[in-house]
Amino acid sequence: MTSIQADIPADHRTDGRAGSLLEGNGLWKAYRRGWWPQRRTLQVLKGADVTLRPGEIVGLVGENGSGKSTLMKTLVGDLQPDRGTVERTPSFGYCPQTPVLYERLSCNEHLDLFGVAYDLDPAALSISRQRLYDELDFARFADTRVEELSGGTRSKLNLALAMIHDPDLLLLDEPYAGFDWDTYQRFWDLTAARRSAGSSLLIISHFIADEERFDRIYDLVDGVTEQR
Ligand SMILES: Nc1ncnc2c1ncn2[C@@H]1O[C@H](COP(=O)(O)OP(=O)(O)O)[C@@H](O)[C@H]1O
Ligand SMILES: [Mg+2]
Structure with a gap:
């Protein structure tokens, strides 16, 4: 059995995900702060579960500080949970709440860098880049360095970087916090287009x-996810 499984591409294996793109089960996470005798433990996740199947847009909501970003970081593998398991498709993109950008690089340079990291061929990269510039309406900043961009355009670039390889699964942490109304509408058009193509999105809002x-x-309430 194992030798057969090993020959099948990872995203088609019959692992714990069984048809879903993302499966987080019984996730626990605590942060430890300070030193003895002032050492404190903040228990953020207490058995949270998240499942994403192909072709759905799922919201992750909760009060400020409830642990939404912590949960998403465990789902993408940025944070190791104390307990619980995560299975996900290898084809995913993550848009962190705080943009991680290089001040000295332009939008084009960022998208090229990520395209190479994702092993996109130049033609695919060029098509995907132009599509995102059009969808989010920021082609005019293609050659502008990040240090000269407004917060809203930085957020557009942050989102575009998560999507440049057109992944099956997108995990977006408050992706439109800095968007104006027009961009906010564009964002929902873009997510609908990805869902129609069979991708799935988990969006913190x-x-x-x-x-x-x-x-x-x-x-997300008191460390556990309740489904509505
Ligand atoms: N790296 C960290 N170290 C210690 N505490 C943290 C860390 N990151 C987040 N926290 C705390 O964990 C709680 C949940 O944070 P977070 O996941 O960012 O919540 P949300 O995204 O829902 O606002 C908050 O009380 C926050 O202060
Ligand atoms: Mg957050």
Whole structure:
């Protein structure tokens, strides 16, 4: 059995995900702060579960400080959970809450860098880059360095970097915090297009107004996810 499994591409194996793109089960995470005798433990996750199947847009909501970003970091592998398991497709993109960008590089240089990291061929990279510039309307900043960009355009680039390789699964942490109304609408058009193509998105949000945009919602309350 194992030798047969080893010959099958990782994203087609019959592992714990069984048809889903992401499966987080019983996730626990605590942060430890300070030193003895002032040492404190903040228990953030207490058995959270998240499942994403192909072709859905799922919201992750909860109060400020409830642990949404912590949960997403464990799902993408940025943080190791204390307990619990995560299985995910290798084809995923992550947009962190705080943009991780290089001040001295332009938008084009960022997208090229990520394209190479994802092993995209030059033609695919060029098509994907142009599509994202059009969808998010920031082609005019292609050659502008990040240090000269507004917060909103930085957020667009941060999102575009998560999507440049057109992954099956997108995990987005408050991706439109700095967007104006037009970009916010564009964002929802873009997510709908990816869902129609069979991709899945997990989106952290704290706007009540967004709730009708989601197919399902996970509420993070007291360290566990409640499904609505
Ligand atoms: N690296 C860290 N070290 C210690 N505490 C942290 C760390 N990151 C987050 N926290 C704390 O964990 C709690 C959950 O944070 P976070 O996951 O960012 O919540 P949310 O994204 O829902 O606002 C908060 O009380 C926050 O202060
Ligand atoms: Mg957060």
